Amino acid sequence: MSATPVRTPVGIVGAGPAGLFLAHLLHRQGIESVVLETRSREEVEGTIRAGVLEQWTVDLMQDLGLGDRMRREGHFHRGITLRFNGESWHLDFEDLTGGKRVTVYPQHEVLRDLIAARLANGGEIRFGVQDVQLHGLTTDRPRITYRNGDGEPEELHCDFIAGCDGSQGTSRQHVEGRTEYQHLYPFGWLGILVEAPPSHHELIYARHGRGFALLSTRSPDIQRMYLQCGPTDNAADFPDDLIWSELHRRLETVDGWTLTEGRIFQKNVIGMRSFVCDRMQHGRLYIAGDAAHIVPPTGAKGLNLAVADAVYLARGLEDFYGRGRRDRLEQYTATCLRRIWKAERFSWYMTTMLHTNPAEDPFEQRIHLADLDYVVHSRAAATALAENYVGLPLD
Missing domain, CATH: 3.30.9.10 (D-Amino Acid Oxidase, subunit A, domain 2)
Structure with a gap:
């Protein structure tokens, strides 16, 4: 027998960077959400992944009050070194981009900070759920069914669903009419x-x-x-x-x-692969992060793209709840894809040039x-690389 359904404005499937950043962004605007995650908290925090944070991602973490440990333990890099033919060439990103730099702070550490802050704020993350299914996506009352950690069936009724469940999750499969682009290296x-x-x-x-x-x-x-x-x-x-x-x-x-x-x-x-889903919404479902795109790690874009998706989706939901406007939600796919394809291009460029x-x-x-x-002898070429590496503007 299913438990009494829980009601929340936004149901978020997946406690990765996209899902957790979205939860924090919505909470700041007074929009509540429930995050569902198939893995345990220990598994999420224990999955070791590298992380290079773009300048705007670092600024966002600090703005959300999530940057204390990052400031203490992160490594702030003024630039990178390119090495070929036995010689090294330093690209000074701060000089080339007007003061921007990158921060080396692993993704699993980012997730630990996001999870701790989410729970400290009284936000819900339901770990260890299974058999997640999405329903009623083209209605104004979509819902998520799943089994909790004890195997009992539960339901989450929402206004919107954010599918942030990764490349192997179920959310993308519900996006009708999509075309998927993939390149294997x-x-x-x-x-x-x-x-x-x-x-x-x-x-x-x-x-x-x-x-x-x-x-x-x-x-x-x-x-x-x-x-x-x-x-x-x-x-x-x-x-x-x-x-x-x-x-x-x-x-x-x-x-x-x-x-x-x-x-x-x-x-x-x-x-190493590149992947893009050309449609990121269907009815009241919006997908974000690895559910919608994958980049090779050479360009250091994966985590940052997921956070950008969360920012764009949060803006759309803020407009919906605060002003009754849907235009940003309607343009969500187009807005995200402009940034995604630029990141895919840069990641492909770095990968093919260096391998x-x-x-x-x-x-x-x-x-x-x-x-x-x-690149190392032209300031214009070095600037183009630096601008992409430290992160293009969100707008």
């Missing part, structure tokens, strides 16, 4: 976590004949590094000695810079090196 990343002090003060993106490499930081004692590998490779097939050998070769410089080694305590391989693609001929390989050479 012929390589992946082997990611490692290392107990070691930083080898460099900012991110290093390296292109090498043997493949791409990325040097990042997680904390003063933990570093994150990546190696280009095959998309279906198994992390267990990469012994530590091989990993260090490849990292040294791909990151080496003619001036004798050295990489600091340490104990590798985590390895994983991630595939060695076995399917490309020597001519194409030289074009990518010429592109890198142009």
Whole structure:
């Protein structure tokens, strides 16, 4: 027997960046919501994912009162270093963009902050729910059915549903008339976590004949590094000695810079793909975050795109409840897609420029090196890269 249905203005499916930011943005405007999440709180907070926050995302967290720990523990980078042909070139983002920079603060830490603040404010997050189903999306009374953590059926009645349940969630499947665009890259990343002090003060993106490499930081004692590998490779097939050998070769410089080694305590391989769903709403359902788009991590756009979706959707809902206007909700897909396709373009550009693609001929390989050479010697080209990396304006 189903429990008495719960009523809330907005039902949010998914406690990832899009869903949690949306909940906080709505709460600030006095619009209540309930967040449903299939994973436990421990699973959400324990899923380790890197995070590079654009300037406006950092500003938004501070504006929402969520930035205290980020300010203490995040790493604020003035720019990045591009490395190719054994030489390093620093791109000074603050100089190129009028003072903007990026913040390295892992996504799981962002989620911990959002969850803690949401619960402290009395907001609801129902973890561990199962069998989530959406109903009545083309009516003015949509509802969500699910089973709670004890397996009992429950219902959530809403005015609107936000599908923020990721690329494997159910929400996108309810968007009728959609077209899905996808591009699979012929390589992946082997990611490692290392107990070691930083080898460099900012991110290093390296292109090498043997493949791409990325040097990042997680904390003063933990570093994150990546190696280009095959998309279906198994992390267990990469012994530590091989990993260090490849990292040294791909990151080496003619001036004798050295990489600091340490104990590798985590390895994983991630595939690389781009994905866009060209319709992000159906009736009273609006999808956001990974449910609507995926970018390769080279451009550091994934989390920031999810937050932008949440901002645009929150604005539409604020207009609906505060002014009785629907125009922003009606334009939600078009507004989001303008930003999404620019982020997809930039992520594709960074990925193809920095990786060695076995399917490309020597001519194409030289074009990518010429592109890198142009970026580091042209202020206009460097500015274009910097503007995209630190985050394009929301409006």
